[in-house]
Amino acid sequence: MITITIIGSGNVAYHLAKAISISDELELVQLAMRDIEKAPTFIEKAKIETDFGKLKEVDLYLVAVADNAIEGVIEKIATPTRLIAHTSGTSELLLSAARYRKGVFYPLQTFSKTKDISFAEVPICIETFDKEDLKILKKCAEAISNNVYEISSQQRKVLHVAAVFVNNFVNHLYVQGEKICDENGINFEILKPLIKETAAKIEILHAKDAQTGPAKRGDTTTINQHLNFLKDENQKEIYKIITQSIINNDKKL
Amino acid sequence: MITITIIGSGNVAYHLAKAISISDELELVQLAMRDIEKAPTFIEKAKIETDFGKLKEVDLYLVAVADNAIEGVIEKIATPTRLIAHTSGTSELLLSAARYRKGVFYPLQTFSKTKDISFAEVPICIETFDKEDLKILKKCAEAISNNVYEISSQQRKVLHVAAVFVNNFVNHLYVQGEKICDENGINFEILKPLIKETAAKIEILHAKDAQTGPAKRGDTTTINQHLNFLKDENQKEIYKIITQSIINNDKKL
Numbered sequence: 001m002i003t004i005t006i007i008g009s010g011n012v013a014y015h016l017a018k019a020i021s022i023s024d025e026l027e028l029v030q031l032a033m034r035d036i037e038k039a040p041t042f043i044e045k046a047k048i049e050t051d052f053g054k055l056k057e058v059d060l061y062l063v064a065v066a067d068n069a070i071e072g073v074i075e076k077i078a079t080p081t082r083l084i085a086h087t088s089g090t091s092e093l094l095l096s097a098a099r100y101r102k103g104v105f106y107p108l109q110t111f112s113k114t115k116d117i118s119f120a121e122v123p124i125c126i127e128t129f130d131k132e133d134l135k136i137l138k139k140c141a142e143a144i145s146n147n148v149y150e151i152s153s154q155q156r157k158v159l160h161v162a163a164v165f166v167n168n169f170v171n172h173l174y175v176q177g178e179k180i181c182d183e184n185g186i187n188f189e190i191l192k193p194l195i196k197e198t199a200a201k202i203e204i205l206h207a208k209d210a211q212t213g214p215a216k217r218g219d220t221t222t223i224n225q226h227l228n229f230l231k232d233e234n235q236k237e238i239y240k241i242i243t244q245s246i247i248n249n250d251k252k253l
Numbered sequence: 254m255i256t257i258t259i260i261g262s263g264n265v266a267y268h269l270a271k272a273i274s275i276s277d278e279l280e281l282v283q284l285a286m287r288d289i290e291k292a293p294t295f296i297e298k299a300k301i302e303t304d305f306g307k308l309k310e311v312d313l314y315l316v317a318v319a320d321n322a323i324e325g326v327i328e329k330i331a332t333p334t335r336l337i338a339h340t341s342g343t344s345e346l347l348l349s350a351a352r353y354r355k356g357v358f359y360p361l362q363t364f365s366k367t368k369d370i371s372f373a374e375v376p377i378c379i380e381t382f383d384k385e386d387l388k389i390l391k392k393c394a395e396a397i398s399n400n401v402y403e404i405s406s407q408q409r410k411v412l413h414v415a416a417v418f419v420n421n422f423v424n425h426l427y428v429q430g431e432k433i434c435d436e437n438g439i440n441f442e443i444l445k446p447l448i449k450e451t452a453a454k455i456e457i458l459h460a461k462d463a464q465t466g467p468a469k470r471g472d473t474t475t476i477n478q479h480l481n482f483l484k485d486e487n488q489k490e491i492y493k494i495i496t497q498s499i500i501n502n503d504k505k506l
Contacts, residue, residue, distance in 0.1 A: 067472070067475070090475055090478070108443060108444070108446075108447055109446060109447055109450055110447060110450055110451055110454065110463070110465060112454065112458065112463065114457070114458065115454060115457055115458065117450065121446045122446060123443045123444075123446055123447075125443075147443070147446065149440075149443060151439075155437065155438075155439055157478075157482065158433060158434070158437040158439055158482075159434070159439060159443060159444070160479075161433055161479050161482055161483065162429075162430040162431075162433040162434050162439075162441075162444055163430075163444060163447055164466055164467065164479065164492075165426045165427075165429050165430040165433065165488075165491075165492075166426055166427055166430040166444055166447060166448050166451070167447050167448070167451045167465070167466070168464070168465060168466030168467075168468065168469070168499070169426050169491070169492075169495045170423045170426050170427075170448075170451055170452075171451055171454075171460055171463055171464050171465075172460075172464065172468075172495055172498060172499050172502075173418045173419055173422050173423050173426070173495075174418075174419055174423075174455055174460035174463075175460040175461050175464065175502065176415075176418050176498075177415040177416075177418040177419040177460075178415075178459065178460050178461070180411060180414055180415040180418065181411070181412070181415050184408065184411040185408075186404075186408055186411055186412060186415075187402075188415075190361060190376045190378075190400070190402060190412060191361070191376075191412070191415055191416060191419055192455060192456065193361075193362060193374045193375060193376055193400065194361055194362055194363060194376075194416055194419060194420050195419050195420070195423075195452050195455055196452055196453075196456075197362055197363055197370065198363055198419070198420045198423055198424055198452070199423075199448050199449055199451070199452035199453075200368075200449075200452075201363065201365065201368060201424075202427055202445060202448055203445065203449075204367070204368055205365065205367065205368065206431065207424055207425075207427035207428040207430075207431050208428050208431070210363070210365065210424055210427075211421070211424050211425065211428065212363060212420070212421060212424075213417055213420070213421030214417065214421070215421065215425075216421070219320070222320070222343055225343070225410075226413075226414050226417065229410065229411075229414055230414065234494075234497075234498040234501055234502070235418075237494050237498070238418075238422070238494055238495060238498060239417075239418075239422075241487075241490050241491055241494045242421075242422045242425055242426075242491060244487075245425060245429075245487040245490070245491060246421070246425050248487055249425075249428065249487070
Protein backbone atom coordinates (compact mmCIF):
# COMPACT_ATOMS: atom_id res chain seq x y z
CA MET A 1 0.00 0.00 0.00
CA ILE A 2 1.47 3.36 -1.06
CA THR A 3 0.43 6.25 1.18
CA ILE A 4 -0.25 9.56 -0.57
CA THR A 5 -1.08 13.13 0.32
CA ILE A 6 -2.44 15.52 -2.29
CA ILE A 7 -1.97 19.27 -2.06
CA GLY A 8 -4.44 21.36 -4.07
CA SER A 9 -8.12 22.17 -4.53
CA GLY A 10 -8.43 22.48 -8.32
CA ASN A 11 -9.70 20.11 -11.01
CA VAL A 12 -6.57 17.93 -11.09
CA ALA A 13 -6.43 17.55 -7.30
CA TYR A 14 -10.14 16.69 -7.26
CA HIS A 15 -9.95 13.91 -9.87
CA LEU A 16 -6.67 12.53 -8.51
CA ALA A 17 -8.15 12.37 -5.01
CA LYS A 18 -11.17 10.52 -6.39
CA ALA A 19 -9.08 8.00 -8.35
CA ILE A 20 -6.67 7.38 -5.46
CA SER A 21 -9.51 7.00 -2.93
CA ILE A 22 -11.05 4.12 -4.82
CA SER A 23 -7.78 2.29 -5.54
CA ASP A 24 -7.03 -0.86 -3.51
CA GLU A 25 -3.29 -0.31 -3.82
CA LEU A 26 -3.17 3.31 -2.71
CA GLU A 27 -4.19 5.14 0.45
CA LEU A 28 -5.06 8.82 0.43
CA VAL A 29 -3.85 9.96 3.86
CA GLN A 30 -4.52 13.69 3.59
CA LEU A 31 -5.85 16.23 1.15
CA ALA A 32 -4.30 19.63 1.85
CA MET A 33 -5.69 22.98 0.69
CA ARG A 34 -5.79 26.52 2.03
CA ASP A 35 -9.55 26.96 1.74
CA ILE A 36 -11.50 24.20 3.51
CA GLU A 37 -14.66 25.35 1.69
CA LYS A 38 -13.25 23.84 -1.50
CA ALA A 39 -12.92 20.33 -0.02
CA PRO A 40 -14.78 17.73 -2.07
CA THR A 41 -17.62 15.97 -0.23
CA PHE A 42 -16.35 12.48 -1.10
CA ILE A 43 -13.34 12.89 1.28
CA GLU A 44 -13.84 12.49 5.05
CA LYS A 45 -13.41 15.80 6.84
CA ALA A 46 -10.70 14.38 9.14
CA LYS A 47 -8.44 13.95 6.11
CA ILE A 48 -8.64 17.60 5.03
CA GLU A 49 -5.67 19.67 6.24
CA THR A 50 -5.35 23.42 5.82
CA ASP A 51 -2.01 23.85 7.64
CA PHE A 52 0.74 22.74 5.22
CA GLY A 53 3.15 22.58 8.18
CA LYS A 54 1.14 19.73 9.73
CA LEU A 55 1.28 17.13 6.95
CA LYS A 56 1.85 13.53 8.07
CA GLU A 57 4.73 11.49 6.67
CA VAL A 58 3.64 9.56 3.56
CA ASP A 59 5.33 7.78 0.64
CA LEU A 60 4.37 10.44 -1.91
CA TYR A 61 3.20 14.06 -1.92
CA LEU A 62 1.38 15.17 -5.07
CA VAL A 63 1.40 18.94 -5.56
CA ALA A 64 -1.56 19.73 -7.83
CA VAL A 65 -1.67 23.52 -7.69
CA ALA A 66 -1.35 26.33 -10.29
CA ASP A 67 2.06 26.51 -12.01
CA ASN A 68 3.04 29.75 -10.31
CA ALA A 69 2.18 28.35 -6.86
CA ILE A 70 4.10 25.03 -7.08
CA GLU A 71 7.45 26.38 -5.92
CA GLY A 72 5.94 28.11 -2.88
CA VAL A 73 4.08 24.97 -1.81
CA ILE A 74 7.15 22.76 -2.27
CA GLU A 75 9.26 25.10 -0.17
CA LYS A 76 6.71 24.85 2.64
CA ILE A 77 6.56 21.05 2.70
CA ALA A 78 10.06 20.00 1.52
CA THR A 79 12.28 17.82 3.71
CA PRO A 80 15.28 15.81 2.44
CA THR A 81 13.40 12.51 2.89
CA ARG A 82 10.08 13.42 1.28
CA LEU A 83 9.20 12.39 -2.30
CA ILE A 84 7.30 15.34 -3.77
CA ALA A 85 5.93 15.33 -7.34
CA HIS A 86 4.10 18.15 -9.07
CA THR A 87 1.37 17.50 -11.68
CA SER A 88 2.22 20.27 -14.17
CA GLY A 89 2.74 19.92 -17.91
CA THR A 90 5.09 22.87 -18.14
CA SER A 91 7.09 23.10 -14.91
CA GLU A 92 10.61 21.66 -14.68
CA LEU A 93 11.51 18.62 -12.60
CA LEU A 94 14.21 20.76 -11.01
CA LEU A 95 11.96 23.54 -9.89
CA SER A 96 13.15 24.57 -6.47
CA ALA A 97 16.41 24.87 -4.61
CA ALA A 98 14.82 23.17 -1.59
CA ARG A 99 16.10 19.70 -0.68
CA TYR A 100 13.59 16.93 -1.34
CA ARG A 101 13.20 13.87 -3.63
CA LYS A 102 11.95 15.45 -6.84
CA GLY A 103 9.29 14.01 -9.15
CA VAL A 104 6.75 14.84 -11.84
CA PHE A 105 3.36 13.11 -12.03
CA TYR A 106 1.54 14.76 -14.97
CA PRO A 107 -1.90 13.44 -15.93
CA LEU A 108 -2.33 14.54 -19.55
CA GLN A 109 -6.04 15.17 -19.65
CA THR A 110 -8.61 17.98 -19.48
CA PHE A 111 -10.43 17.91 -16.16
CA SER A 112 -13.61 19.61 -14.98
CA LYS A 113 -15.22 18.92 -11.62
CA THR A 114 -18.62 18.74 -13.29
CA LYS A 115 -17.58 15.90 -15.63
CA ASP A 116 -16.70 12.41 -14.45
CA ILE A 117 -13.73 10.77 -16.05
CA SER A 118 -12.42 7.22 -16.38
CA PHE A 119 -8.96 7.64 -14.87
CA ALA A 120 -7.87 4.26 -16.25
CA GLU A 121 -7.56 5.88 -19.69
CA VAL A 122 -5.75 9.03 -18.57
CA PRO A 123 -2.10 9.02 -19.72
CA ILE A 124 0.22 9.76 -16.80
CA CYS A 125 3.70 11.10 -17.57
CA ILE A 126 6.23 10.47 -14.80
CA GLU A 127 9.80 11.63 -14.19
CA THR A 128 12.30 11.51 -11.31
CA PHE A 129 16.07 11.80 -10.74
CA ASP A 130 16.18 8.61 -8.71
CA LYS A 131 15.39 5.05 -9.86
CA GLU A 132 13.80 4.02 -6.57
CA ASP A 133 11.58 7.10 -6.62
CA LEU A 134 10.62 6.27 -10.20
CA LYS A 135 9.41 2.85 -9.01
CA ILE A 136 7.12 4.49 -6.46
CA LEU A 137 5.68 6.96 -8.99
CA LYS A 138 5.22 4.13 -11.49
CA LYS A 139 3.42 1.90 -9.01
CA CYS A 140 1.16 4.75 -8.01
CA ALA A 141 0.43 5.75 -11.62
CA GLU A 142 -0.25 2.15 -12.68
CA ALA A 143 -2.65 1.70 -9.80
CA ILE A 144 -4.98 4.31 -11.31
CA SER A 145 -4.18 4.29 -15.05
CA ASN A 146 -3.41 1.86 -17.88
CA ASN A 147 -1.36 4.49 -19.76
CA VAL A 148 1.83 5.33 -17.89
CA TYR A 149 4.81 6.88 -19.68
CA GLU A 150 8.30 7.87 -18.58
CA ILE A 151 8.71 11.32 -20.10
CA SER A 152 11.56 13.80 -19.67
CA SER A 153 10.94 17.46 -18.85
CA GLN A 154 11.91 18.36 -22.41
CA GLN A 155 9.47 15.85 -23.93
CA ARG A 156 6.77 16.94 -21.50
CA LYS A 157 7.09 20.51 -22.82
CA VAL A 158 6.64 19.28 -26.39
CA LEU A 159 3.60 17.28 -25.34
CA HIS A 160 2.17 20.35 -23.67
CA VAL A 161 2.50 22.44 -26.85
CA ALA A 162 0.84 19.65 -28.86
CA ALA A 163 -1.88 19.41 -26.20
CA VAL A 164 -2.58 23.14 -26.57
CA PHE A 165 -3.27 22.53 -30.29
CA VAL A 166 -5.47 19.43 -29.90
CA ASN A 167 -7.30 20.54 -26.76
CA ASN A 168 -7.29 24.30 -26.04
CA PHE A 169 -7.35 25.39 -29.68
CA VAL A 170 -9.78 22.68 -30.75
CA ASN A 171 -12.12 23.75 -27.98
CA HIS A 172 -11.88 27.36 -29.15
CA LEU A 173 -12.99 26.21 -32.63
CA TYR A 174 -16.00 24.59 -30.95
CA VAL A 175 -16.66 27.96 -29.27
CA GLN A 176 -16.60 29.68 -32.68
CA GLY A 177 -18.81 27.00 -34.25
CA GLU A 178 -21.36 27.44 -31.46
CA LYS A 179 -21.23 31.23 -31.88
CA ILE A 180 -21.86 30.99 -35.63
CA CYS A 181 -24.88 28.76 -34.96
CA ASP A 182 -26.26 30.91 -32.11
CA GLU A 183 -26.00 34.13 -34.10
CA ASN A 184 -27.97 32.56 -36.93
CA GLY A 185 -30.66 30.85 -34.88
CA ILE A 186 -29.38 27.34 -35.54
CA ASN A 187 -29.30 24.65 -32.85
CA PHE A 188 -25.64 23.74 -32.17
CA GLU A 189 -26.86 20.22 -31.25
CA ILE A 190 -26.99 19.45 -34.99
CA LEU A 191 -23.18 19.63 -35.10
CA LYS A 192 -22.44 17.42 -32.10
CA PRO A 193 -22.40 14.07 -33.92
CA LEU A 194 -19.90 15.61 -36.37
CA ILE A 195 -17.68 16.79 -33.49
CA LYS A 196 -17.79 13.32 -31.93
CA GLU A 197 -16.99 11.54 -35.19
CA THR A 198 -14.14 13.94 -36.06
CA ALA A 199 -12.41 12.92 -32.82
CA ALA A 200 -13.32 9.22 -33.19
CA LYS A 201 -11.74 9.07 -36.65
CA ILE A 202 -8.32 9.79 -35.16
CA GLU A 203 -8.47 6.45 -33.36
CA ILE A 204 -8.19 4.61 -36.67
CA LEU A 205 -6.86 7.10 -39.25
CA HIS A 206 -3.88 9.43 -39.33
CA ALA A 207 -5.21 12.98 -39.06
CA LYS A 208 -3.72 13.92 -42.44
CA ASP A 209 -5.67 11.08 -44.10
CA ALA A 210 -8.89 12.22 -42.44
CA GLN A 211 -8.64 15.78 -43.76
CA THR A 212 -11.63 16.89 -45.88
CA GLY A 213 -13.32 20.18 -46.76
CA PRO A 214 -13.03 23.13 -49.14
CA ALA A 215 -9.36 23.94 -48.30
CA LYS A 216 -8.32 20.33 -48.85
CA ARG A 217 -10.20 20.27 -52.19
CA GLY A 218 -8.81 23.66 -53.21
CA ASP A 219 -12.42 24.84 -53.64
CA THR A 220 -11.81 28.60 -53.77
CA THR A 221 -15.44 29.40 -54.64
CA THR A 222 -16.67 27.97 -51.34
CA ILE A 223 -13.73 29.45 -49.40
CA ASN A 224 -14.55 32.93 -50.70
CA GLN A 225 -18.27 32.49 -49.97
CA HIS A 226 -17.41 31.53 -46.39
CA LEU A 227 -15.04 34.50 -45.96
CA ASN A 228 -17.76 36.80 -47.29
CA PHE A 229 -20.25 35.35 -44.87
CA LEU A 230 -18.03 35.74 -41.78
CA LYS A 231 -18.27 39.20 -40.20
CA ASP A 232 -16.39 38.57 -36.94
CA GLU A 233 -12.73 39.55 -37.41
CA ASN A 234 -11.40 36.72 -35.19
CA GLN A 235 -13.38 34.14 -37.12
CA LYS A 236 -12.21 35.59 -40.44
CA GLU A 237 -8.56 35.49 -39.35
CA ILE A 238 -8.81 31.92 -38.05
CA TYR A 239 -10.54 30.86 -41.28
CA LYS A 240 -7.81 32.42 -43.43
CA ILE A 241 -4.82 31.13 -41.45
CA ILE A 242 -5.99 27.53 -41.11
CA THR A 243 -7.22 27.35 -44.71
CA GLN A 244 -3.79 28.56 -45.85
CA SER A 245 -2.05 26.09 -43.55
CA ILE A 246 -4.10 23.18 -44.97
CA ILE A 247 -3.18 24.27 -48.51
CA ASN A 248 0.52 24.70 -47.58
CA ASN A 249 0.58 21.28 -45.94
CA ASP A 250 -0.61 19.64 -49.13
CA LYS A 251 2.04 21.45 -51.17
CA LYS A 252 4.75 19.98 -48.96
CA LEU A 253 3.57 16.37 -49.47
CA MET B 254 -41.67 0.98 -49.04
CA ILE B 255 -39.89 3.98 -50.60
CA THR B 256 -37.82 3.08 -53.66
CA ILE B 257 -34.50 4.91 -54.05
CA THR B 258 -31.67 5.22 -56.53
CA ILE B 259 -28.34 6.72 -55.52
CA ILE B 260 -26.01 8.41 -58.00
CA GLY B 261 -22.36 8.64 -56.92
CA SER B 262 -19.31 6.60 -55.93
CA GLY B 263 -17.78 8.70 -53.14
CA ASN B 264 -17.88 8.42 -49.36
CA VAL B 265 -21.41 9.83 -48.97
CA ALA B 266 -22.88 7.58 -51.68
CA TYR B 267 -21.14 4.58 -50.10
CA HIS B 268 -22.49 5.13 -46.59
CA LEU B 269 -25.96 6.13 -47.81
CA ALA B 270 -26.15 2.98 -49.93
CA LYS B 271 -25.16 0.91 -46.92
CA ALA B 272 -27.72 2.52 -44.60
CA ILE B 273 -30.56 2.32 -47.16
CA SER B 274 -29.75 -1.32 -48.03
CA ILE B 275 -30.28 -2.47 -44.47
CA SER B 276 -33.46 -0.46 -43.83
CA ASP B 277 -36.78 -2.34 -43.78
CA GLU B 278 -38.67 0.73 -44.97
CA LEU B 279 -36.48 1.60 -47.96
CA GLU B 280 -35.46 -0.23 -51.09
CA LEU B 281 -32.26 0.60 -52.96
CA VAL B 282 -33.23 -0.06 -56.57
CA GLN B 283 -30.05 1.09 -58.32
CA LEU B 284 -26.65 2.57 -57.52
CA ALA B 285 -25.43 4.62 -60.47
CA MET B 286 -21.80 5.62 -61.10
CA ARG B 287 -19.61 6.19 -64.13
CA ASP B 288 -16.83 3.87 -63.04
CA ILE B 289 -18.06 0.36 -62.20
CA GLU B 290 -14.70 -0.38 -60.54
CA LYS B 291 -15.75 1.86 -57.67
CA ALA B 292 -18.91 -0.15 -56.90
CA PRO B 293 -18.98 -1.32 -53.27
CA THR B 294 -18.97 -5.10 -52.81
CA PHE B 295 -22.00 -5.10 -50.54
CA ILE B 296 -24.32 -4.16 -53.46
CA GLU B 297 -25.42 -6.85 -55.98
CA LYS B 298 -23.85 -6.27 -59.37
CA ALA B 299 -27.25 -6.23 -61.09
CA LYS B 300 -28.12 -3.05 -59.23
CA ILE B 301 -25.06 -1.12 -60.43
CA GLU B 302 -25.83 1.12 -63.43
CA THR B 303 -23.23 3.09 -65.37
CA ASP B 304 -25.59 4.57 -67.98
CA PHE B 305 -27.40 7.50 -66.35
CA GLY B 306 -29.93 7.44 -69.21
CA LYS B 307 -31.14 3.98 -68.16
CA LEU B 308 -32.27 4.64 -64.61
CA LYS B 309 -35.52 2.97 -63.54
CA GLU B 310 -38.40 5.03 -62.16
CA VAL B 311 -38.17 5.30 -58.36
CA ASP B 312 -39.67 7.48 -55.61
CA LEU B 313 -36.42 9.33 -54.92
CA TYR B 314 -33.07 9.92 -56.64
CA LEU B 315 -30.20 10.90 -54.33
CA VAL B 316 -27.38 12.70 -56.14
CA ALA B 317 -24.26 12.22 -53.98
CA VAL B 318 -21.52 13.58 -56.25
CA ALA B 319 -18.96 16.41 -55.95
CA ASP B 320 -20.49 19.92 -55.77
CA ASN B 321 -19.30 20.92 -59.23
CA ALA B 322 -20.77 17.75 -60.80
CA ILE B 323 -24.28 17.93 -59.30
CA GLU B 324 -25.80 20.18 -61.95
CA GLY B 325 -24.50 18.02 -64.81
CA VAL B 326 -25.87 14.83 -63.27
CA ILE B 327 -29.25 16.40 -62.55
CA GLU B 328 -29.57 17.61 -66.13
CA LYS B 329 -28.96 14.07 -67.37
CA ILE B 330 -31.58 12.42 -65.19
CA ALA B 331 -34.20 15.17 -64.72
CA THR B 332 -37.81 14.63 -65.79
CA PRO B 333 -40.78 16.70 -64.56
CA THR B 334 -42.08 13.80 -62.45
CA ARG B 335 -38.85 12.73 -60.74
CA LEU B 336 -37.97 13.77 -57.17
CA ILE B 337 -34.21 14.44 -57.18
CA ALA B 338 -32.31 15.52 -54.06
CA HIS B 339 -28.62 16.35 -53.81
CA THR B 340 -26.60 15.66 -50.64
CA SER B 341 -24.43 18.81 -50.59
CA GLY B 342 -23.91 21.20 -47.69
CA THR B 343 -23.23 24.19 -49.92
CA SER B 344 -25.28 23.83 -53.11
CA GLU B 345 -28.61 25.63 -53.52
CA LEU B 346 -31.96 23.86 -53.61
CA LEU B 347 -32.64 25.73 -56.86
CA LEU B 348 -29.54 24.59 -58.66
CA SER B 349 -30.57 23.85 -62.20
CA ALA B 350 -32.99 25.20 -64.77
CA ALA B 351 -34.06 21.64 -65.60
CA ARG B 352 -37.62 20.64 -64.70
CA TYR B 353 -37.81 18.15 -61.81
CA ARG B 354 -39.07 17.97 -58.21
CA LYS B 355 -36.21 19.57 -56.30
CA GLY B 356 -34.86 18.44 -52.94
CA VAL B 357 -31.87 18.51 -50.60
CA PHE B 358 -30.89 15.54 -48.44
CA TYR B 359 -27.71 16.60 -46.61
CA PRO B 360 -26.16 14.18 -44.11
CA LEU B 361 -24.05 16.41 -41.85
CA GLN B 362 -21.21 14.07 -41.04
CA THR B 363 -17.63 13.27 -42.03
CA PHE B 364 -17.50 10.01 -43.97
CA SER B 365 -14.61 7.73 -44.88
CA LYS B 366 -15.07 4.37 -46.56
CA THR B 367 -12.54 2.86 -44.17
CA LYS B 368 -14.53 3.82 -41.08
CA ASP B 369 -17.94 2.38 -40.23
CA ILE B 370 -20.53 4.77 -38.93
CA SER B 371 -23.80 4.49 -37.04
CA PHE B 372 -26.14 6.26 -39.48
CA ALA B 373 -28.85 6.49 -36.80
CA GLU B 374 -26.88 9.34 -35.20
CA VAL B 375 -26.10 11.23 -38.41
CA PRO B 376 -28.10 14.48 -38.62
CA ILE B 377 -29.89 14.74 -41.96
CA CYS B 378 -30.93 18.21 -43.17
CA ILE B 379 -33.79 18.14 -45.67
CA GLU B 380 -35.41 20.80 -47.86
CA THR B 381 -37.93 20.87 -50.74
CA PHE B 382 -40.27 23.33 -52.45
CA ASP B 383 -43.23 20.98 -52.20
CA LYS B 384 -44.94 19.69 -49.04
CA GLU B 385 -45.64 16.24 -50.47
CA ASP B 386 -42.01 15.89 -51.54
CA LEU B 387 -40.93 16.94 -48.06
CA LYS B 388 -42.96 14.04 -46.64
CA ILE B 389 -41.07 11.58 -48.84
CA LEU B 390 -37.66 12.99 -47.91
CA LYS B 391 -38.65 13.00 -44.24
CA LYS B 392 -39.83 9.39 -44.31
CA CYS B 393 -36.65 8.33 -46.03
CA ALA B 394 -34.41 10.30 -43.65
CA GLU B 395 -36.25 9.01 -40.57
CA ALA B 396 -35.89 5.43 -41.79
CA ILE B 397 -32.10 5.69 -41.45
CA SER B 398 -31.52 8.43 -38.83
CA ASN B 399 -32.92 9.65 -35.51
CA ASN B 400 -31.79 13.23 -36.20
CA VAL B 401 -33.78 14.75 -39.05
CA TYR B 402 -34.03 18.54 -39.46
CA GLU B 403 -35.87 20.78 -41.91
CA ILE B 404 -33.21 23.32 -42.86
CA SER B 405 -33.39 26.10 -45.45
CA SER B 406 -30.61 26.62 -48.02
CA GLN B 407 -29.56 29.75 -46.10
CA GLN B 408 -29.35 27.87 -42.78
CA ARG B 409 -27.55 24.99 -44.45
CA LYS B 410 -24.82 27.38 -45.60
CA VAL B 411 -24.36 28.66 -42.04
CA LEU B 412 -24.17 25.08 -40.79
CA HIS B 413 -21.57 24.31 -43.40
CA VAL B 414 -19.35 27.21 -42.28
CA ALA B 415 -19.68 26.08 -38.66
CA ALA B 416 -18.91 22.51 -39.75
CA VAL B 417 -15.69 23.71 -41.41
CA PHE B 418 -14.61 25.12 -38.02
CA VAL B 419 -15.54 22.10 -35.88
CA ASN B 420 -14.50 19.42 -38.37
CA ASN B 421 -12.02 20.50 -41.10
CA PHE B 422 -10.14 23.01 -38.94
CA VAL B 423 -10.21 20.81 -35.83
CA ASN B 424 -8.78 17.96 -37.87
CA HIS B 425 -6.01 20.25 -39.12
CA LEU B 426 -5.10 21.01 -35.50
CA TYR B 427 -4.84 17.24 -34.95
CA VAL B 428 -2.51 17.14 -37.98
CA GLN B 429 -0.32 19.83 -36.39
CA GLY B 430 -0.37 18.09 -33.00
CA GLU B 431 0.74 14.84 -34.63
CA LYS B 432 3.47 16.69 -36.53
CA ILE B 433 4.82 18.30 -33.36
CA CYS B 434 4.95 14.87 -31.69
CA ASP B 435 6.51 13.11 -34.69
CA GLU B 436 9.21 15.73 -35.11
CA ASN B 437 10.19 15.32 -31.48
CA GLY B 438 10.09 11.54 -31.25
CA ILE B 439 6.96 11.44 -29.11
CA ASN B 440 4.20 8.88 -29.63
CA PHE B 441 1.02 10.73 -30.70
CA GLU B 442 -0.99 7.94 -29.00
CA ILE B 443 -0.35 9.70 -25.67
CA LEU B 444 -2.60 12.55 -26.81
CA LYS B 445 -5.53 10.48 -28.04
CA PRO B 446 -7.40 10.21 -24.73
CA LEU B 447 -7.18 14.02 -24.50
CA ILE B 448 -8.60 14.41 -28.02
CA LYS B 449 -11.46 12.07 -27.17
CA GLU B 450 -12.28 13.81 -23.90
CA THR B 451 -12.11 17.29 -25.46
CA ALA B 452 -14.91 16.26 -27.84
CA ALA B 453 -16.84 14.33 -25.16
CA LYS B 454 -16.94 17.41 -22.90
CA ILE B 455 -19.05 19.29 -25.45
CA GLU B 456 -21.86 16.82 -24.85
CA ILE B 457 -22.37 18.19 -21.34
CA LEU B 458 -20.67 21.61 -21.21
CA HIS B 459 -20.88 24.72 -23.38
CA ALA B 460 -17.58 25.01 -25.25
CA LYS B 461 -16.88 28.39 -23.66
CA ASP B 462 -17.16 26.85 -20.17
CA ALA B 463 -14.79 24.03 -21.15
CA GLN B 464 -12.00 26.40 -22.28
CA THR B 465 -8.71 25.92 -20.41
CA GLY B 466 -5.02 26.53 -21.15
CA PRO B 467 -2.41 29.30 -21.12
CA ALA B 468 -4.41 31.73 -23.33
CA LYS B 469 -7.48 31.37 -21.12
CA ARG B 470 -5.36 31.94 -17.98
CA GLY B 471 -3.52 34.86 -19.60
CA ASP B 472 -0.27 33.00 -18.86
CA THR B 473 2.07 35.00 -21.12
CA THR B 474 5.21 33.21 -19.83
CA THR B 475 3.99 29.86 -21.17
CA ILE B 476 2.61 31.43 -24.37
CA ASN B 477 6.02 32.98 -25.14
CA GLN B 478 7.84 29.73 -24.35
CA HIS B 479 5.56 27.92 -26.79
CA LEU B 480 6.04 30.53 -29.52
CA ASN B 481 9.81 30.27 -29.04
CA PHE B 482 9.63 26.51 -29.31
CA LEU B 483 7.58 26.48 -32.55
CA LYS B 484 9.75 26.77 -35.66
CA ASP B 485 7.14 25.98 -38.34
CA GLU B 486 5.64 29.25 -39.62
CA ASN B 487 2.14 27.80 -40.07
CA GLN B 488 2.12 26.47 -36.52
CA LYS B 489 3.40 29.81 -35.18
CA GLU B 490 0.68 31.75 -37.03
CA ILE B 491 -2.08 29.40 -35.89
CA TYR B 492 -0.80 29.61 -32.31
CA LYS B 493 -0.77 33.42 -32.37
CA ILE B 494 -4.18 33.89 -34.02
CA ILE B 495 -6.10 31.42 -31.86
CA THR B 496 -4.40 32.56 -28.65
CA GLN B 497 -5.37 36.14 -29.49
CA SER B 498 -8.93 35.06 -30.33
CA ILE B 499 -9.28 33.26 -26.97
CA ILE B 500 -8.05 36.40 -25.16
CA ASN B 501 -10.35 38.68 -27.20
CA ASN B 502 -13.33 36.42 -26.49
CA ASP B 503 -12.82 36.76 -22.77
CA LYS B 504 -12.59 40.54 -23.04
CA LYS B 505 -16.02 40.64 -24.66
CA LEU B 506 -17.71 38.68 -21.87
